[in-house]
Amino acid sequence: MTRSTKSPQADMKLKEGSPMKWKMSRKEAAIGFLFIMPWILGCSMFFIRPFFMSIYYSLTEYDVLSAPKWVGFQNYKSLIFNDPETISSIVVTFKFALLNVPATLLTALFFSVLLNQKLKGLSLWRTMFYLPAVIPGVASAVLWRLVFSEGGILNRFIGMFGAEPFHWLENTSTVLPSFVIMNCFAAGTGIILYLGALQGIPSILYESAKIDGAGSWVRFIKITIPMISPIILFNLVTSVIANLQAFEQAYVLTSNTNDLPTWGGPNGATFFIFLKLYKSAFVDYQFGYASAISWVLFIIIAIFAALVLRSSRAWVYYENMKGR
Missing domain, CATH: 1.10.3720.10 (MetI-like)
Structure with a gap:
């Protein structure tokens, strides 16, 4: 009767790389993404977009009531x-x-x-x-x-x-x-x-x-x-x-x-x-x-x-x- 040469560490590595473990990781990642989605949307709408729009507006003549007019660095x-x-x-x-x-x-x-x-x-x-x-x-x-x-x-x-x-x-x-x-x-x-x-x-x-x-x-x-x-x-x-x-x-x-x-x-x-x-x-x-x-x-x-x-x-x- 031969003894198995696999160590407990090797068994653990196999378990970690199993499809079930991978599916669980993707599920947890998806749940985590859903939890941070409100912050991502809020940051995109109220910070990132205004940040870049302000760069554009700084190069225009803009009074809200009319379309921006490009003036460069004036x-x-x-x-x-x-x-x-x-x-x-x-x-x-x-x-x-x-x-x-x-x-x-x-x-x-x-x-x-x-x-x-x-x-x-x-x-x-x-x-x-x-x-x-x-x-x-x-x-x-x-x-x-x-x-x-x-x-x-x-x-x-x-x-x-x-x-x-x-x-x-x-x-x-x-x-x-x-x-x-x-x-x-x-x-x-x-x-x-x-x-x-x-x-x-x-x-x-x-x-x-x-x-x-x-x-x-x-x-x-x-x-x-x-x-x-x-x-x-x-x-x-x-x-x-x-x-x-x-x-x-x-x-x-x-x-x-x-x-x-x-x-x-x-x-x-x-x-x-x-x-x-x-x-x-x-x-x-x-x-x-x-x-x-x-x-x-x-x-x-x-x-x-x-x-x-x-x-x-x-x-x-x-x-x-x-x-x-």
Whole structure:
């Protein structure tokens, strides 16, 4: 009686390659495809097609009411060389981003470090700090209008010290800082991300540093910052992208929809590029020109995101990639 030379591994391979197994795999693939079909259709209809159509419209003169008229790169030439309003809106957007990005990043990092301490009622504190981030942008802007108004809470507070009421949103020197204050209070998402990264740092690193005599500040700079640097990078990239598309606050707080010249006030201090895009499309009905603005904005965002990601090689630490 001869013994079979087939190993259990060989039997398993035969079973895996059987027609029954193949039919089951195709069935599972078909079911999986059906489940993701709604997303595929939605992405195709609301992202992929508009993405490529906007390229076409940016090369045309299009007002929705009539057929697109091909003009080539004329919209881009007019935008760059003959439209100072668009150029000034880009400058204003850069000013806001330079103020808001570091302010919100540092605010989120500061409060995440505080919320990482052992405090009583910690869950309640974390909820309170995150809550402003879930309020819709328009609703939040309306609430902040009451805070910054002449008889608002902020002016009442400074009035306790003898100061006169201040017009925060009507002054060119304070309107952008006011927007920055609003965004710092809504930094809950960044706080949660930082907090998760902080809690993932091995405690043995801090214990070893204490034994070596490192103080709190040294431990923060030499251990905490490098270990959470990937999250800092993520928050930085997303913050740059979001701030270069700033719109809601300027539209709600400093733009009178019934008085077009006041848009982006005072004196154009909040006339962001996205507000210019909205005005071109839905007020002037120049959808081809608005598409060109959107692509210029897309290129600007892509360049800055690429520069940030490129610079990350010098300051972001990945433990599983042999350092930086």
